[in-house]
Amino acid sequence: MESLRGAEELSSAPRLSKISQPTAIEHETVTKDISPVKFSIRNLEAWFGTKRALKGINLDIKTNTITAFIGPSGCGKTTLIRCLNRMHEMTPDASAKGQAILDGIDIYDDKVDPVTIKRRIGMVFQKSNPFPTMSIYDNVAAGLKLNGIRNKELIDDIVKDSLEGAALWDEVKNELNKPGIGLSGGQQQRLCIARALAMQPEVLLMDEPTSALDPIASSKIEELVHRMKRDLTIVIVTHNMQQAARVSDYAAFMYLGELIEFGNTKQIFENPRMELTERYISGKFG
Ligand SMILES: Nc1ncnc2c1ncn2[C@@H]1O[C@H](COP(=O)(O)OP(=O)(O)OP(=O)(O)O)[C@@H](O)[C@H]1O
Numbered sequence: 001m002e003s004l005r006g007a008e009e010l011s012s013a014p015r016l017s018k019i020s021q022p023t024a025i026e027h028e029t030v031t032k033d034i035s036p037v038k039f040s041i042r043n044l045e046a047w048f049g050t051k052r053a054l055k056g057i058n059l060d061i062k063t064n065t066i067t068a069f070i071g072p073s074g075c076g077k078t079t080l081i082r083c084l085n086r087m088h089e090m091t092p093d094a095s096a097k098g099q100a101i102l103d104g105i106d107i108y109d110d111k112v113d114p115v116t117i118k119r120r121i122g123m124v125f126q127k128s129n130p131f132p133t134m135s136i137y138d139n140v141a142a143g144l145k146l147n148g149i150r151n152k153e154l155i156d157d158i159v160k161d162s163l164e165g166a167a168l169w170d171e172v173k174n175e176l177n178k179p180g181i182g183l184s185g186g187q188q189q190r191l192c193i194a195r196a197l198a199m200q201p202e203v204l205l206m207d208e209p210t211s212a213l214d215p216i217a218s219s220k221i222e223e224l225v226h227r228m229k230r231d232l233t234i235v236i237v238t239h240n241m242q243q244a245a246r247v248s249d250y251a252a253f254m255y256l257g258e259l260i261e262f263g264n265t266k267q268i269f270e271n272p273r274m275e276l277t278e279r280y281i282s283g284k285f286g
């Protein structure tokens with residue numbers, strides 16, 4: 001296990017820095033090859049009972065970049081991202097081995113509190129899941145209140161910042177007290193992103209966040225993902241190869257629980273090293 005240097009930082013309250021406001025999509029690529037590593041995954045194995053779903057994954061995720069996980073159904077994409085914020089072990093009989101080192105600290109170290117990890121590493125699911133009985137405002141504020149933040153002005157500010165950060169504020173600012181589930185599917189997904197942003201995570205894991213959305217709602221999420229990488233490190237699972245090619249800086253192709261190929265997105269899509277990757281991205285299977 002990695003040394004626990006800095007482990008106390010893991011138990012700090014959410015950071016309260018500003019979330020960037022929307023601007024036009026930027027088409028520059030980040031200076032990614034010199035970006036520091038945010039998350040270093042080493043020999044990570046995941047099990048469901050006696051079934052091994054991840055067979056020793058090694059991968060570095062760089063700060064302020066977008067990494068896409070691609071691969072056919074059942075290859076382990078969801079399992080891998082659930083391991084990255086310690087959700088995997090919440091499934092009965094599920095276990096994980098190996099290391100996932102976030103800023104030098106192994107999130108699987110015994111001394112690390114999984115609750116703190118979930119605060120630092122947010123998650124957005126395939127199907128939007130606003131809290132059904134809560135208003136738009138309360139959906140975003142819920143995590144803050146759970147973490148003991150009581151200052152109404154501070155909560156108001158973070159709710160506004162988060163909704164702005166999720167490109168939803170203008171659409172909902174006059175109806176914050178209406179139920180979250182009254183929004184459209186695309187708005188609900190942005191509400192779930194706002195809810196995640198309110199906790200000011202450092203990493204955002206997104207599991208097929210647009211698969212239930214129409215093309216216009218999907219492209220809004222894609223723009224948002226692109227913009228959010230200024231503040232966050234993002235991992236996105238997608239079955240949509242055009243989306244992976246458009247949105248990500250790095251791509252990881254998985255097959256049957258193994259990482260087959262990882263590289264910058266342009267290389268993976270234009271010049272894959274492995275035949276299996278080439279066959280998958282050209283639609284020959286999966
Ligand atoms: N709760 C579970 N219990 C037992 N096995 C599971 C469970 N969840 C997933 N698995 C198995 O783990 C493997 C990886 O599944 P996972 O859901 O991570 O795949 P995926 O790549 O996300 O697939 P999809 O693209 O269909 O979402 C599969 O063989 C799957 O059957």
Ligand SMILES: [Mg+2]
Nearest residue numbers: 077078079207
């Ligand atoms: Mg999945």
